Amino acid sequence: MKIYTLGTSHGDATYCRFNSSTVYETADGSLYLLDAGTPVEALMTRKGLKIQRLRAVFITHMHDDHVSGITNIIKSAVKYPAGREHGLAVFLPEAEALPPLRGWLDALHLKYDHMVTFGTVSDGVLYADNNLRITAIRTRHLTVNGVPSSFAYLLEFHREDISILHTGDLRGDFSDFPKIALEKPLTACLCEATHYKPTDAAPVLAEAKLGRLIFIHIHNPWHGPEGEAALLSHYKFLPYPVDIAHDGDEFEL
Numbered sequence: 055m056k057i058y059t060l061g062t063s064h065g066d067a068t069y070c071r072f073n074s075s076t077v078y079e080t081a082d083g084s085l086y087l088l089d090a091g092t093p094v095e096a097l098m099t100r101k102g103l104k105i106q107r108l109r110a111v112f113i114t115h116m117h118d119d120h121v122s123g124i125t126n127i128i129k130s131a132v133k134y135p136a137g138r139e140h141g142l143a144v145f146l147p148e149a150e151a152l153p154p155l156r157g158w159l160d161a162l163h164l165k166y167d168h169m170v171t172f173g174t175v176s177d178g179v180l181y182a183d184n185n186l187r188i189t190a191i192r193t194r195h196l197t198v199n200g201v202p203s204s205f206a207y208l209l210e211f212h213r214e215d216i217s218i219l220h221t222g223d224l225r226g227d228f229s230d231f232p233k234i235a236l237e238k239p240l241t242a243c244l245c246e247a248t249h250y251k252p253t254d255a256a257p258v259l260a261e262a263k264l265g266r267l268i269f270i271h272i273h274n275p276w277h278g279p280e281g282e283a284a285l286l287s288h289y290k291f292l293p294y295p296v297d298i299a300h301d302g303d304e305f306e307l
């Protein structure tokens with residue numbers, strides 16, 4: 055299977071990175087989008103990732119840099135239905151986000167109910183089809199009325215025997231890095247790299263049973279060759295490969 059890290063910035067777009075969006079592609083060509091920061095629709099087009107192949111969208115949390123491109127995705131799904139075998143499933147992490155999203159889609163004169171189904175994320179198995187199963191794991195980056203409302207996702211691909219942990223944003227002390235990565239071997243983890251100090255993360259990641267670590271959501275200090283070298287210097291001792299993703303990178307697992 056293939057991973058496309060389309061947008062790899064933190065809360066703002068920068069001179070070299072756009073907001074968060076990652077596409078997972080299975081062997082049959084199906085696409086799954088994790089986070090939909092702008093300009094996700096344009097970045098998918100540039101990569102030749104056709105909207106008709108997109109089966110589901112999962113939003114980790116309701117911060118602008120993770121969800122701002124969702125109406126573009128829904129617009130394209132409605133506008134270009136030819137060849138689509140499945141509807142588009144969109145999972146939002148807060149039920150309260152759905153009425154305002156519907157309101158904005160209505161304001162854009164989009165008729166989407168025949169094409170798009172909406173779901174709300176909660177802990178546990180969230181989605182399954184013939185390619186993969188996705189489990190949601192609550193994290194504490196964002197709380198709403200005292201309730202943690204951010205999520206990481208565990209993607210388990212049936213055919214390829216691959217398990218990938220994809221974190222959304224995490225807390226500043228790295229304490230909500232999902233324990234699943236410490237408990238069972240995972241093929242890879244895509245982990246945000248903005249909200250915590252590497253010195254807090256390194257001891258935890260040393261215990262993680264990962265085949266590979268790929269950093270996404272890259273903070274300003276880690277941009278450019280010198281910044282990347284500085285970030286990687288904190289993780290040199292890890293017993294598995296560590297990469298820093300860029301916009302447009304492709305990873306084969």
Ligand SMILES: [Zn+2]
Nearest residue numbers: 064065119223
């Ligand atoms: Zn973010």
Ligand SMILES: [Zn+2]
Nearest residue numbers: 115117195223
């Ligand atoms: Zn955030």
